[in-house]
Amino acid sequence: MKRIICVICALAMCLSVCACGEKTQKIDMYELQKSMVSADKSLPEMKISGSWDENAEKAFSYISDMEYNKIHGFFLAYAADGMAYELAVVQLKDKSDAGEMEDSLNEHVQTRVRMYKTYEPEQVQRAENAVVKTVGDCVLLIMSDSPENAETAFK
Amino acid sequence: MKKRKLIRIMYAVTPVMLVLLLALNIFTILKVKAIEDGAGIDDTEDVAQENDVQIGGDYIIRATTQISDAYKSGDTSKLSDADKETLDMAKRVLDEIITDGMSDYEKELAVYEWMCANIGFDDGSLEVIPNVGSEVDNPHGVLKYHQAVCVGYATTFRMFMQMMDIECMVVHDSYLGHSWDLVKLDGQWYHTDVYSDAPGGNFSHFNINDTEMMNMQEWNTDFFPAAEGYKYNYAYMNRVGCDDIYTVPGQLRAAIDAQKGVVSFDFGKEVSDDTYSILETIMNQVENAVTSGSDKGVGITWSWLQAGDDNVFCVYLNYEKETEDPDSNVDIDAETQQKIDEAVNKAFGNIGSDDVIIGGVSEKTVIS
Numbered sequence: 001m002k003r004i005i006c007v008i009c010a011l012a013m014c015l016s017v018c019a020c021g022e023k024t025q026k027i028d029m030y031e032l033q034k035s036m037v038s039a040d041k042s043l044p045e046m047k048i049s050g051s052w053d054e055n056a057e058k059a060f061s062y063i064s065d066m067e068y069n070k071i072h073g074f075f076l077a078y079a080a081d082g083m084a085y086e087l088a089v090v091q092l093k094d095k096s097d098a099g100e101m102e103d104s105l106n107e108h109v110q111t112r113v114r115m116y117k118t119y120e121p122e123q124v125q126r127a128e129n130a131v132v133k134t135v136g137d138c139v140l141l142i143m144s145d146s147p148e149n150a151e152t153a154f155k
Numbered sequence: 156m157k158k159r160k161l162i163r164i165m166y167a168v169t170p171v172m173l174v175l176l177l178a179l180n181i182f183t184i185l186k187v188k189a190i191e192d193g194a195g196i197d198d199t200e201d202v203a204q205e206n207d208v209q210i211g212g213d214y215i216i217r218a219t220t221q222i223s224d225a226y227k228s229g230d231t232s233k234l235s236d237a238d239k240e241t242l243d244m245a246k247r248v249l250d251e252i253i254t255d256g257m258s259d260y261e262k263e264l265a266v267y268e269w270m271c272a273n274i275g276f277d278d279g280s281l282e283v284i285p286n287v288g289s290e291v292d293n294p295h296g297v298l299k300y301h302q303a304v305c306v307g308y309a310t311t312f313r314m315f316m317q318m319m320d321i322e323c324m325v326v327h328d329s330y331l332g333h334s335w336d337l338v339k340l341d342g343q344w345y346h347t348d349v350y351s352d353a354p355g356g357n358f359s360h361f362n363i364n365d366t367e368m369m370n371m372q373e374w375n376t377d378f379f380p381a382a383e384g385y386k387y388n389y390a391y392m393n394r395v396g397c398d399d400i401y402t403v404p405g406q407l408r409a410a411i412d413a414q415k416g417v418v419s420f421d422f423g424k425e426v427s428d429d430t431y432s433i434l435e436t437i438m439n440q441v442e443n444a445v446t447s448g449s450d451k452g453v454g455i456t457w458s459w460l461q462a463g464d465d466n467v468f469c470v471y472l473n474y475e476k477e478t479e480d481p482d483s484n485v486d487i488d489a490e491t492q493q494k495i496d497e498a499v500n501k502a503f504g505n506i507g508s509d510d511v512i513i514g515g516v517s518e519k520t521v522i523s
Contacts, residue, residue: 062284082281118333
């Protein structure tokens with residue numbers, strides 16, 4: 001009897017360990033940025049950074065204060081001349097962190113809005129209209145004249 | 156007997172284990188809380204201090220009194236090599252622009268004008284991941300490479316002021332995104348933001364008071380001194396009387412032609428609602444004319460300055476450097492132009508150089 005109980009307990013433990021964390025399919029961020037950037041013709045010359053870069057964690061810290069080990073990958077495309085054009089996709093390891101990620105991207109957008117108010121007032125409106133939303137286990141940031149193009153490409 | 160002994164041991168060990176577990180839990184909770192609390196303090200919250208403040212996540216406001224003190228005392232023995240170089244560069248600037256007998260205001264104006272003319276704004280600082288040259292936030296890099304971000308402008312300006320014994324502070328905004336200077340002249344403080352006026356230097360941020368600055372920025376007014384002066388405001392000092400409101404457009408035209416940065420009109424103690432409305436309408440129309448006409452590239456802003464009993468209407472003008480379109484500046488002689496017309500007409504139909512294409516259809520331009 002004791003042996004049976006032990007085996008059942010061990011099985012239960014294995015099952016509970018296996019249930020921890022939902023496996024997500026890792027997205028190829030480099031390819032994704034290529035399709036999203038090329039889909040939005042309103043974008044000016046863009047600089048690209050992402051999880052494939054050597055200094056990815058540092059680059060990520062410019063758009064979010066979330067711990068880097070909570071994400072699967074990301075890319076960030078931003079205007080080379082500093083104007084208000086940005087595309088970013090962050091894939092999370094745990095979907096339940098999406099709210100936190102959205103908050104930090106919204107905070108990033110607010111920082112950019114404040115900066116443009118001081119230095120480039122014509123950019124403020126586009127920055128204020130930035131779209132931050134969650135799709136599946138990804139959080140998107142789109143700051144552009146026609147955000148729907150990049151979003152469609154993402155889907 | 157053995158069983159009893161085991162039970163006694165269990166009775167003794169279990170409470171100890173429970174206490175240890177509880178202590179571990181409390182420790183973990185406190186540790187996590189401490190980490191969470193600490194995370195926010197780093198560089199996101201405003202601080203009531205002038206120096207060692209991080210702006211824009213990358214630029215640090217650092218004191219430079221060691222350099223100004225060395226300049227005044229002549230003792231450079233305690234300076235680092237970089238500080239010595241900064242001092243030499245700063246000395247050369249002051250020797251060039253400061254003359255004997257200048258008032259503090261004139262010295263400040265000379266430094267402002269020199270910085271507007273000689274220091275460039277590093278555009279790379281606006282990028283999401285800043286791409287800036289080296290040392291754009293401190294006087295050493297600013298004077299050496301002539302490129303600066305706001306912190307570089309503010310700390311360099313303050314260093315010059317302190318070298319000349321003029322009280323000056325670097326102010327930062329409440330969001331840690333911008334910095335500028337507070338200068339004390341004749342016992343009163345004024346805001347000066349060279350960065351925001353550069354490169355044109357139209358004086359719209361030169362010696363302005365709290366009321367004007369608050370239209371643009373928020374900062375810790377409990378920590379930084381109040382700026383209530385107007386005596387040394389550039390627009391106030393250069394104001395002209397205005398008996399006829401309808402002369403304003405003409406005076407603005409003349410100012411634009413002369414590439415002036417600021418025109419200011421003294422409307423005296425009382426300004427009627429009609430005057431406000433008429434002036435606002437005039438300015439809107441002038442702005443429309445400027446932005447759509449041949450003065451494209453001229454920026455125009457206006458504001459009222461309450462200077463004691465006087466109401467001063469200030470108009471600030473800035474002139475964008477026109478970037479030349481390489482295609483529009485081609486010098487073609489008449490003979491070559493005719494050849495081009497013939498070649499193009501031959502290939503694309505009868506379209507002359509005076510024609511324009513609208514929606515794919517050629518229309519002859521009407522020149523009145």
